[in-house]
Protein backbone atom coordinates (compact mmCIF):
# COMPACT_ATOMS: atom_id res chain seq x y z
CA UNK A 298 0.00 0.00 0.00
CA UNK A 299 1.28 3.47 -0.85
CA UNK A 300 0.37 6.52 1.12
CA UNK A 301 0.96 10.14 0.14
CA UNK A 302 0.14 13.05 2.43
CA UNK A 303 -1.21 16.35 1.21
CA UNK A 304 0.23 18.76 3.78
CA UNK A 305 -2.23 21.58 4.31
CA UNK A 306 -2.10 22.22 8.09
CA UNK A 307 -5.57 21.53 9.52
CA UNK A 308 -6.84 20.54 6.06
CA UNK A 309 -4.14 17.87 5.53
CA UNK A 310 -5.23 14.47 4.23
CA UNK A 311 -3.93 11.14 2.97
CA UNK A 312 -4.07 9.64 -0.48
CA UNK A 313 -4.11 5.84 -0.17
CA UNK A 314 -3.24 3.77 -3.23
CA UNK A 315 -3.64 -0.01 -3.34
CA UNK A 316 -5.64 -2.90 -4.79
CA UNK A 317 -8.99 -3.90 -3.31
CA UNK A 318 -9.48 -0.74 -1.24
CA UNK A 319 -13.20 -0.23 -2.00
CA UNK A 320 -14.06 -3.32 0.03
CA UNK A 321 -12.27 -1.70 3.03
CA UNK A 322 -13.78 1.73 2.47
CA UNK A 323 -15.81 1.74 5.68
CA UNK A 324 -12.78 1.28 7.94
CA UNK A 325 -10.79 3.91 6.05
CA UNK A 326 -13.63 6.47 6.20
CA UNK A 327 -14.19 5.83 9.90
CA UNK A 328 -10.51 6.52 10.57
CA UNK A 329 -10.47 9.74 8.53
CA UNK A 330 -13.87 11.12 9.61
CA UNK A 331 -14.32 9.63 13.11
CA UNK A 332 -17.37 11.72 14.07
CA UNK A 333 -19.48 10.66 11.07
CA UNK A 334 -22.44 8.38 11.70
CA UNK A 335 -24.15 8.90 8.32
CA UNK A 336 -22.79 8.72 4.80
CA UNK A 337 -24.20 9.56 1.37
CA UNK A 338 -22.51 7.88 -1.59
CA UNK A 339 -22.72 10.03 -4.73
CA UNK A 340 -21.93 8.06 -7.85
CA UNK A 341 -22.91 7.71 -11.52
CA UNK A 342 -24.89 5.04 -13.35
CA UNK A 343 -21.83 3.17 -14.70
CA UNK A 344 -19.89 3.18 -11.44
CA UNK A 345 -22.93 2.36 -9.26
CA UNK A 346 -23.34 -0.92 -11.13
CA UNK A 347 -19.68 -1.88 -10.70
CA UNK A 348 -18.70 -0.69 -7.22
CA UNK A 349 -21.79 0.84 -5.56
CA UNK A 350 -22.83 -2.34 -3.73
CA UNK A 351 -19.36 -3.17 -2.36
CA UNK A 352 -18.80 0.41 -1.20
CA UNK A 353 -22.20 0.64 0.54
CA UNK A 354 -21.78 -2.71 2.29
CA UNK A 355 -18.33 -1.77 3.55
CA UNK A 356 -19.58 1.57 4.95
CA UNK A 357 -22.56 -0.14 6.62
CA UNK A 358 -20.36 -2.88 8.06
CA UNK A 359 -18.27 -0.13 9.64
CA UNK A 360 -21.38 1.22 11.35
CA UNK A 361 -22.23 4.12 9.04
CA UNK A 362 -25.86 4.58 8.05
CA UNK A 363 -25.45 4.86 4.29
CA UNK A 364 -27.63 6.01 1.39
CA UNK A 365 -26.71 6.25 -2.28
CA UNK A 366 -27.57 8.92 -4.89
CA UNK A 367 -26.84 8.15 -8.54
CA UNK A 368 -26.52 10.68 -11.39
CA UNK A 369 -26.41 9.82 -15.11
CA UNK A 370 -22.84 9.09 -16.31
CA UNK A 371 -21.25 11.91 -18.33
CA UNK A 372 -20.13 15.55 -18.20
CA UNK A 373 -23.71 16.85 -18.52
CA UNK A 374 -24.30 15.75 -14.91
CA UNK A 375 -21.80 18.35 -13.69
CA UNK A 376 -24.63 20.87 -13.50
CA UNK A 377 -26.44 23.07 -10.99
CA UNK A 378 -29.59 21.03 -11.73
CA UNK A 379 -27.88 17.82 -10.54
CA UNK A 380 -26.36 19.65 -7.56
CA UNK A 381 -29.89 20.72 -6.61
CA UNK A 382 -31.13 17.11 -6.81
CA UNK A 383 -28.22 16.06 -4.61
CA UNK A 384 -28.99 18.71 -1.97
CA UNK A 385 -32.45 17.11 -1.78
CA UNK A 386 -30.77 13.70 -1.39
CA UNK A 387 -28.64 15.15 1.45
CA UNK A 388 -31.78 16.38 3.22
CA UNK A 389 -33.54 13.04 2.70
CA UNK A 390 -30.51 11.20 4.06
CA UNK A 391 -30.65 13.51 7.13
CA UNK A 392 -27.00 14.46 6.73
CA UNK A 393 -25.77 16.71 9.53
CA UNK A 394 -22.56 18.73 10.01
CA UNK A 395 -20.65 15.59 11.00
CA UNK A 396 -21.85 13.43 8.10
CA UNK A 397 -19.68 12.48 5.15
CA UNK A 398 -20.25 12.46 1.40
CA UNK A 399 -18.48 9.74 -0.54
CA UNK A 400 -17.62 10.70 -4.15
CA UNK A 401 -17.44 7.32 -5.91
CA UNK A 402 -16.56 7.70 -9.59
CA UNK A 403 -14.56 9.67 -12.13
CA UNK A 404 -13.77 13.37 -12.23
CA UNK A 405 -17.37 14.32 -12.99
CA UNK A 406 -18.66 12.70 -9.80
CA UNK A 407 -15.67 13.99 -7.79
CA UNK A 408 -16.16 17.61 -8.88
CA UNK A 409 -19.96 17.49 -8.46
CA UNK A 410 -20.06 15.62 -5.13
CA UNK A 411 -17.19 17.78 -3.83
CA UNK A 412 -19.15 20.91 -4.74
CA UNK A 413 -22.25 19.61 -2.95
CA UNK A 414 -20.08 18.79 0.10
CA UNK A 415 -18.49 22.26 -0.07
CA UNK A 416 -21.85 24.03 0.00
CA UNK A 417 -24.36 21.81 1.86
CA UNK A 418 -24.70 23.16 5.44
CA UNK A 419 -21.84 25.55 4.48
CA UNK A 420 -19.55 22.60 4.01
CA UNK A 421 -19.35 19.01 5.27
CA UNK A 422 -16.64 16.36 4.99
CA UNK A 423 -16.17 14.34 1.83
CA UNK A 424 -14.02 11.42 0.76
CA UNK A 425 -12.84 10.96 -2.80
CA UNK A 426 -12.98 7.40 -4.17
CA UNK A 427 -11.73 7.98 -7.72
CA UNK A 428 -12.43 5.16 -10.19
CA UNK A 429 -10.96 6.56 -13.43
CA UNK A 430 -7.23 7.01 -13.96
CA UNK A 431 -7.74 10.74 -14.55
CA UNK A 432 -9.52 11.04 -11.23
CA UNK A 433 -6.90 8.93 -9.37
CA UNK A 434 -3.94 10.90 -10.70
CA UNK A 435 -5.39 14.38 -10.90
CA UNK A 436 -8.94 15.51 -10.18
CA UNK A 437 -9.41 13.88 -6.76
CA UNK A 438 -6.36 15.69 -5.35
CA UNK A 439 -6.24 19.39 -4.57
CA UNK A 440 -9.75 20.37 -3.57
CA UNK A 441 -11.01 21.99 -6.76
CA UNK A 442 -14.74 21.25 -6.92
CA UNK A 443 -17.43 22.66 -9.15
CA UNK A 444 -20.03 22.42 -11.86
CA UNK A 445 -20.36 23.65 -15.44
CA UNK A 446 -22.68 26.34 -16.78
CA UNK A 447 -24.11 26.30 -20.32
CA UNK A 448 -21.56 29.10 -21.03
CA UNK A 449 -18.51 27.03 -20.04
CA UNK A 450 -16.87 24.35 -17.94
CA UNK A 451 -16.13 24.73 -14.22
CA UNK A 452 -17.53 28.28 -14.03
CA UNK A 453 -19.08 27.76 -10.57
CA UNK A 454 -17.13 26.08 -7.81
CA UNK A 455 -15.28 26.15 -4.53
CA UNK A 456 -12.00 25.02 -3.06
CA UNK A 457 -12.91 22.25 -0.60
CA UNK A 458 -10.31 19.66 0.33
CA UNK A 459 -11.42 16.04 0.81
CA UNK A 460 -10.76 14.31 4.15
CA UNK A 461 -9.24 11.31 2.37
CA UNK A 462 -8.55 9.99 -1.14
CA UNK A 463 -8.93 6.23 -1.68
CA UNK A 464 -7.49 5.11 -5.03
CA UNK A 465 -8.35 1.44 -5.66
CA UNK A 466 -6.07 0.17 -8.46
CA UNK A 467 -8.46 -2.69 -9.23
CA UNK A 468 -11.07 -0.18 -10.42
CA UNK A 469 -8.81 0.66 -13.37
CA UNK A 470 -9.13 -2.81 -14.91
CA UNK A 471 -12.60 -2.07 -16.31
CA UNK A 472 -11.64 1.30 -17.84
CA UNK A 473 -11.65 1.59 -21.65
CA UNK A 474 -8.13 1.98 -23.11
CA UNK A 475 -8.91 5.48 -24.37
CA UNK A 476 -9.73 6.62 -20.82
CA UNK A 477 -6.48 5.07 -19.52
CA UNK A 478 -4.49 6.96 -22.15
CA UNK A 479 -6.29 10.24 -21.34
CA UNK A 480 -5.44 9.82 -17.64
CA UNK A 481 -1.81 9.11 -18.52
CA UNK A 482 -1.56 12.51 -20.25
CA UNK A 483 -1.84 14.17 -16.81
CA UNK A 484 0.77 11.75 -15.38
CA UNK A 485 3.20 12.66 -18.17
CA UNK A 486 2.45 16.32 -17.45
CA UNK A 487 3.33 15.88 -13.77
CA UNK A 488 6.60 14.14 -14.67
CA UNK A 489 7.66 16.83 -17.16
CA UNK A 490 6.94 19.74 -14.83
CA UNK A 491 8.58 18.28 -11.71
CA UNK A 492 10.49 15.01 -11.97
CA UNK A 493 12.81 13.93 -14.78
CA UNK A 494 13.47 10.56 -13.09
CA UNK A 495 9.76 9.80 -13.11
CA UNK A 496 9.64 10.61 -16.84
CA UNK A 497 12.31 7.90 -17.35
CA UNK A 498 10.17 5.43 -15.39
CA UNK A 499 7.18 6.18 -17.63
CA UNK A 500 9.34 5.67 -20.73
CA UNK A 501 10.73 2.34 -19.53
CA UNK A 502 7.40 0.94 -18.27
CA UNK A 503 5.06 2.11 -21.06
CA UNK A 504 4.01 -1.42 -22.05
CA UNK A 505 3.03 -2.44 -18.53
CA UNK A 506 1.24 0.88 -18.05
CA UNK A 507 -0.79 0.21 -21.20
CA UNK A 508 -1.91 -3.13 -19.79
CA UNK A 509 -2.80 -1.35 -16.50
CA UNK A 510 -0.61 -3.81 -14.58
CA UNK A 511 -1.20 -2.99 -10.87
CA UNK A 512 2.44 -3.83 -10.08
CA UNK A 513 3.54 -0.79 -12.09
CA UNK A 514 0.40 1.35 -11.66
CA UNK A 515 1.07 1.44 -7.89
CA UNK A 516 4.47 3.19 -8.16
CA UNK A 517 3.22 5.30 -11.08
CA UNK A 518 0.28 6.48 -8.95
CA UNK A 519 2.48 7.11 -5.92
CA UNK A 520 5.12 9.14 -7.82
CA UNK A 521 2.40 11.05 -9.60
CA UNK A 522 0.42 11.86 -6.45
CA UNK A 523 3.56 12.96 -4.62
CA UNK A 524 4.15 15.57 -7.32
CA UNK A 525 0.57 16.86 -7.38
CA UNK A 526 0.35 16.83 -3.57
CA UNK A 527 3.61 18.81 -3.31
CA UNK A 528 2.41 21.50 -5.71
CA UNK A 529 -1.00 21.77 -4.01
CA UNK A 530 0.62 21.95 -0.56
CA UNK A 531 2.85 24.81 -1.74
CA UNK A 532 -0.01 26.78 -3.30
CA UNK A 533 -3.47 25.55 -2.32
CA UNK A 534 -5.47 28.29 -4.07
CA UNK A 535 -3.47 28.77 -7.24
CA UNK A 536 -1.83 32.10 -6.45
CA UNK A 537 1.57 31.02 -7.76
CA UNK A 538 3.29 27.63 -8.21
CA UNK A 539 0.04 25.72 -8.87
CA UNK A 540 -0.13 27.44 -12.27
CA UNK A 541 2.53 24.98 -13.51
CA UNK A 542 -0.18 22.30 -13.42
CA UNK A 543 -1.63 24.11 -16.45
CA UNK A 544 1.21 22.79 -18.63
CA UNK A 545 -0.39 21.78 -21.94
CA UNK A 546 -3.73 23.25 -20.90
CA UNK A 547 -3.63 26.60 -22.75
CA UNK A 548 -3.74 24.92 -26.15
CA UNK A 549 -5.55 21.89 -24.70
CA UNK A 550 -8.57 23.85 -23.41
CA UNK A 551 -8.88 25.88 -26.60
CA UNK A 552 -8.78 22.65 -28.64
CA UNK A 553 -11.40 21.02 -26.42
CA UNK A 554 -13.80 23.92 -26.98
CA UNK A 555 -12.99 24.28 -30.71
CA UNK A 556 -13.60 20.60 -31.34
CA UNK A 557 -16.82 20.65 -29.32
CA UNK A 558 -16.74 19.49 -25.71
CA UNK A 559 -16.73 15.73 -25.47
CA UNK A 560 -15.46 14.96 -28.97
CA UNK A 561 -11.86 14.63 -27.88
CA UNK A 562 -11.14 13.68 -24.28
CA UNK A 563 -9.53 16.34 -22.08
CA UNK A 564 -6.30 14.32 -21.75
CA UNK A 565 -6.06 13.92 -25.54
CA UNK A 566 -6.20 17.71 -25.94
CA UNK A 567 -3.66 18.20 -23.12
CA UNK A 568 -1.30 15.78 -24.91
CA UNK A 569 -1.30 17.96 -28.04
CA UNK A 570 -1.07 21.03 -25.82
CA UNK A 571 2.12 19.72 -24.18
CA UNK A 572 3.74 19.14 -27.57
CA UNK A 573 2.69 22.65 -28.65
CA UNK A 574 4.14 24.22 -25.49
CA UNK A 575 7.41 22.28 -25.92
CA UNK A 576 7.64 23.46 -29.53
CA UNK A 577 6.97 27.08 -28.51
CA UNK A 578 9.61 26.70 -25.80
CA UNK A 579 12.09 25.41 -28.37
CA UNK A 580 11.36 28.29 -30.77
CA UNK A 581 11.89 30.81 -27.95
CA UNK A 582 15.15 29.18 -26.81
CA UNK A 583 13.65 28.47 -23.38
CA UNK A 584 13.97 24.69 -23.85
CA UNK A 585 17.47 23.70 -22.72
CA UNK A 586 17.14 19.95 -23.30
CA UNK A 587 16.64 19.66 -27.06
CA UNK A 588 15.47 16.03 -27.14
CA UNK A 589 12.64 16.64 -24.64
CA UNK A 590 10.28 17.57 -27.49
CA UNK A 591 10.94 14.28 -29.31
CA UNK A 592 10.77 12.29 -26.05
CA UNK A 593 7.41 13.88 -25.20
CA UNK A 594 5.99 13.10 -28.66
CA UNK A 595 7.33 9.53 -28.58
CA UNK A 596 5.98 8.74 -25.11
CA UNK A 597 2.56 10.26 -25.76
CA UNK A 598 2.36 8.42 -29.10
CA UNK A 599 3.25 5.07 -27.46
CA UNK A 600 0.55 5.71 -24.87
CA UNK A 601 -1.95 6.04 -27.73
CA UNK A 602 -2.37 9.80 -27.37
CA UNK A 603 -2.53 12.31 -30.24
CA UNK A 604 0.37 14.72 -30.77
CA UNK A 605 -0.98 16.73 -33.69
CA UNK A 606 -3.87 19.17 -34.21
CA UNK A 607 -6.65 18.09 -36.60
CA UNK A 608 -6.04 19.64 -40.05
CA UNK A 609 -9.43 21.37 -40.15
CA UNK A 610 -9.00 23.23 -36.87
CA UNK A 611 -9.49 27.00 -37.21
CA UNK A 612 -6.34 28.51 -35.69
CA UNK A 613 -7.73 32.06 -35.45
CA UNK A 614 -10.69 30.75 -33.44
CA UNK A 615 -8.28 28.73 -31.25
CA UNK A 616 -6.23 31.84 -30.59
CA UNK A 617 -9.33 33.84 -29.57
CA UNK A 618 -10.31 31.03 -27.19
CA UNK A 619 -6.87 31.00 -25.58
CA UNK A 620 -7.21 34.71 -24.73
CA UNK A 621 -10.72 34.16 -23.35
CA UNK A 622 -9.62 31.26 -21.13
CA UNK A 623 -10.35 31.94 -17.46
CA UNK A 624 -6.67 31.49 -16.68
CA UNK A 625 -5.60 34.32 -19.03
CA UNK A 626 -5.02 37.54 -17.06
CA UNK A 627 -5.93 40.95 -18.50
CA UNK A 628 -5.58 39.64 -22.04
CA UNK A 629 -2.22 38.02 -21.27
CA UNK A 630 -1.63 34.30 -21.53
CA UNK A 631 0.72 32.79 -18.99
CA UNK A 632 2.46 30.02 -20.92
CA UNK A 633 3.96 27.10 -19.02
CA UNK A 634 7.09 26.20 -21.01
CA UNK A 635 9.38 23.22 -20.41
CA UNK A 636 13.03 24.03 -19.72
CA UNK A 637 14.24 20.45 -19.22
CA UNK A 638 12.66 17.20 -17.98
CA UNK A 639 11.34 18.08 -14.50
CA UNK A 640 11.52 21.86 -14.86
CA UNK A 641 9.21 24.44 -16.43
CA UNK A 642 9.14 28.23 -16.64
CA UNK A 643 6.15 30.55 -16.88
CA UNK A 644 6.16 33.31 -19.46
CA UNK A 645 3.57 35.99 -20.12
CA UNK A 646 5.51 37.35 -23.10
CA UNK A 647 5.19 34.81 -25.86
CA UNK A 648 4.70 36.56 -29.23
CA UNK A 649 1.53 35.57 -31.08
CA UNK A 650 3.47 34.89 -34.24
CA UNK A 651 5.49 32.15 -32.49
CA UNK A 652 2.34 30.53 -31.13
CA UNK A 653 0.67 30.55 -34.55
CA UNK A 654 3.83 29.17 -36.24
CA UNK A 655 3.96 26.34 -33.70
CA UNK A 656 0.26 25.50 -34.07
CA UNK A 657 0.48 25.66 -37.88
CA UNK A 658 3.38 23.21 -37.92
CA UNK A 659 1.43 20.80 -35.68
CA UNK A 660 -1.55 20.56 -38.03
CA UNK A 661 -1.77 17.15 -39.62
Ligand SMILES: NC(=O)c1ccc[n+]([C@@H]2O[C@H](COP(=O)([O-])OP(=O)(O)OC[C@H]3O[C@@H](n4cnc5c(N)ncnc54)[C@H](O)[C@@H]3O)[C@@H](O)[C@H]2O)c1
Nearest residue numbers: 343370371403404405406428429431432436441468471472
Ligand atom coordinates in the same frame (compact mmCIF):
# COMPACT_ATOMS: atom_id res chain seq x y z
N1 LIG B 1 -11.04 19.01 -9.89
C1 LIG B 1 -9.97 18.95 -10.63
O1 LIG B 1 -8.87 19.35 -10.21
C2 LIG B 1 -10.05 18.37 -12.01
C3 LIG B 1 -8.88 18.07 -12.74
C4 LIG B 1 -9.01 17.46 -13.99
C5 LIG B 1 -10.26 17.17 -14.49
N2 LIG B 1 -11.39 17.49 -13.77
C6 LIG B 1 -12.74 17.17 -14.27
O2 LIG B 1 -12.86 15.77 -14.36
C7 LIG B 1 -13.90 15.47 -15.32
C8 LIG B 1 -13.46 14.32 -16.18
O3 LIG B 1 -13.22 13.20 -15.36
P1 LIG B 1 -13.16 11.70 -15.97
O4 LIG B 1 -12.28 11.71 -17.15
O5 LIG B 1 -12.88 10.80 -14.86
O6 LIG B 1 -14.62 11.53 -16.56
P2 LIG B 1 -15.95 10.83 -16.00
O7 LIG B 1 -16.11 11.04 -14.57
O8 LIG B 1 -17.04 11.27 -16.90
O9 LIG B 1 -15.64 9.28 -16.27
C9 LIG B 1 -15.49 8.81 -17.59
C10 LIG B 1 -16.41 7.63 -17.86
O10 LIG B 1 -15.87 6.47 -17.22
C11 LIG B 1 -16.88 5.83 -16.45
N3 LIG B 1 -16.18 5.15 -15.37
C12 LIG B 1 -15.77 5.63 -14.17
N4 LIG B 1 -15.06 4.71 -13.50
C13 LIG B 1 -15.02 3.61 -14.28
C14 LIG B 1 -14.42 2.33 -14.14
N5 LIG B 1 -13.66 2.01 -13.09
N6 LIG B 1 -14.59 1.42 -15.14
C15 LIG B 1 -15.32 1.75 -16.24
N7 LIG B 1 -15.89 2.96 -16.45
C16 LIG B 1 -15.74 3.87 -15.46
C17 LIG B 1 -17.79 6.94 -16.03
O11 LIG B 1 -19.08 6.47 -15.70
C18 LIG B 1 -17.83 7.80 -17.30
O12 LIG B 1 -18.72 7.26 -18.23
C19 LIG B 1 -14.15 16.76 -16.08
O13 LIG B 1 -15.38 17.30 -15.69
C20 LIG B 1 -13.02 17.67 -15.65
O14 LIG B 1 -13.39 19.04 -15.65
C21 LIG B 1 -11.29 18.07 -12.54
